Amino acid sequence: GAGVSQSxxxxxxxxxxxxxLRCDPISGHVSLYWxxxxxxxxxxxxxxxxxxxxxxxxxxPNDRFSAERPEGSISTLTIQRTEQRDSxxxxxxxxxxxxxxxxxxxxxxxxx
Amino acid sequence: GENVEQHPSTxxxxxxxxxxxxxTYSDSASNYFPWYKQELGKRPQLxxxxxxxxxxxxxxxxxxxxxxxxxxxxxxxxxTQPEDSAVYFCAAGDAGNKLTFGGGTRVxxxx
Numbered sequence: 054g055a056g057v058s059q060s061x062x063x064x065x066x067x068x069x070x071x072x073x074l075r076c077d078p079i080s081g082h083v084s085l086y087w088x089x090x091x092x093x094x095x096x097x098x099x100x101x102x103x104x105x106x107x108x109x110x111x112x113x114p115n116d117r118f119s120a121e122r123p124e125g126s127i128s129t130l131t132i133q134r135t136e137q138r139d140s141x142x143x144x145x146x147x148x149x150x151x152x153x154x155x156x157x158x159x160x161x162x163x164x165x
Numbered sequence: 166g167e168n169v170e171q172h173p174s175t176x177x178x179x180x181x182x183x184x185x186x187x188x189t190y191s192d193s194a195s196n197y198f199p200w201y202k203q204e205l206g207k208r209p210q211l212x213x214x215x216x217x218x219x220x221x222x223x224x225x226x227x228x229x230x231x232x233x234x235x236x237x238x239x240x241x242x243x244x245t246q247p248e249d250s251a252v253y254f255c256a257a258g259d260a261g262n263k264l265t266f267g268g269g270t271r272v273x274x275x276x
Contacts, residue, residue: 084261095171095254095266096209109263111166144208151261153199156208 055079057147057157065163066135074130074160078147085128086146086154087120096144096156102128135164167192169257171267179275184242186270188255191236197260198231198238203269204251212253213240216260245274 058077066072078085084103088096098112104125113119117135122128132139140163146154168191178184190198199214215222215229215238222229226245231238238257242249252271258264 086263093252093269095256095269096264098263098265101263103261112263148261153211153214154264156201156210158208 057145057155059143059145059157059160061160062158063161063163065165067165068135068137070135071131071133072135072162074132074143074162076128076130076145076147076157078126078128078145079155081149082147082155083150084148084154085122086148087128087130088144088146088156090142090144090159092142099130132162135162137164140164167195167257167265169255169265169267171255171270173270174268175271175273177273177275178245180245180247182245184240184245184249184272184274186240186253186255186272187237188239188257188267189235189237190257190265192257193233193236195257195259195265197258197264198229199256199264200227200229200240201254201256201266202251203254209254242272245272247274247276250274 060075086101087099090096100110102122117133120130142159144159146156148154171188196217201209202212203209228241252269255267256264
């Protein structure tokens with residue numbers, strides 16, 4: 054079946070613009086996670102959802118970052134007033150209950 | 166919060182030799198320890214995982230051991246092959262919850 058998908062795969066934006074990154078999890082997966090991965094480093098947790106409920110947002114760097122999953126399926130990570138330091142690979146993952154996390158291909162965000 | 170340390174950061178082995186990667190974690194509440202393999206330009210993919218009620222798990226050439234008392238776990242790859250070359254990440258957390266990843270180990274298997 055289809056794996057986790059993310060769009061866009063690449064996003065180039067200017068400093069100060071807002072961006073929205075989309076994650077489409079594996080069908081039926083309860084949990085959805087957002088991570089940020091710097092080049093050569095491990096994924097860094099941002100936030101996660103069970104169904105539509107945001108369970109933990111402790112990894113969001115500041116209040117410019119927000120995420121939602123209104124119908125318990127697709128999720129959007131929004132970054133307002135982007136800054137150069139936001140440039141990174143943003144990955145989402147999904148899982149069944151208490152099970153393996155499957156990662157998506159990521160969105161490479163570049164803030165000029 | 167959880168903190169995961171991973172060593173070594175790079176590992177070069179001859180084809181056919183074994184590779185061992187070690188991780189330590191800080192939060193005694195962590196009960197799930199997956200290992201991911203990430204090839205260049207690709208997404209991380211789970212290769213093996215272990216839960217805290219098990220001390221060792223093996224899948225063909227790959228094995229993972231867990232010492233909960235010492236808060237460390239290790240990945241063992243035997244009979245390494247060139248296709249094992251990749252970056253490997255350990256992680257710790259609660260299954261169904263967030264994962265904290267180590268810094269990664271770049272493994273190079275020389276033919």
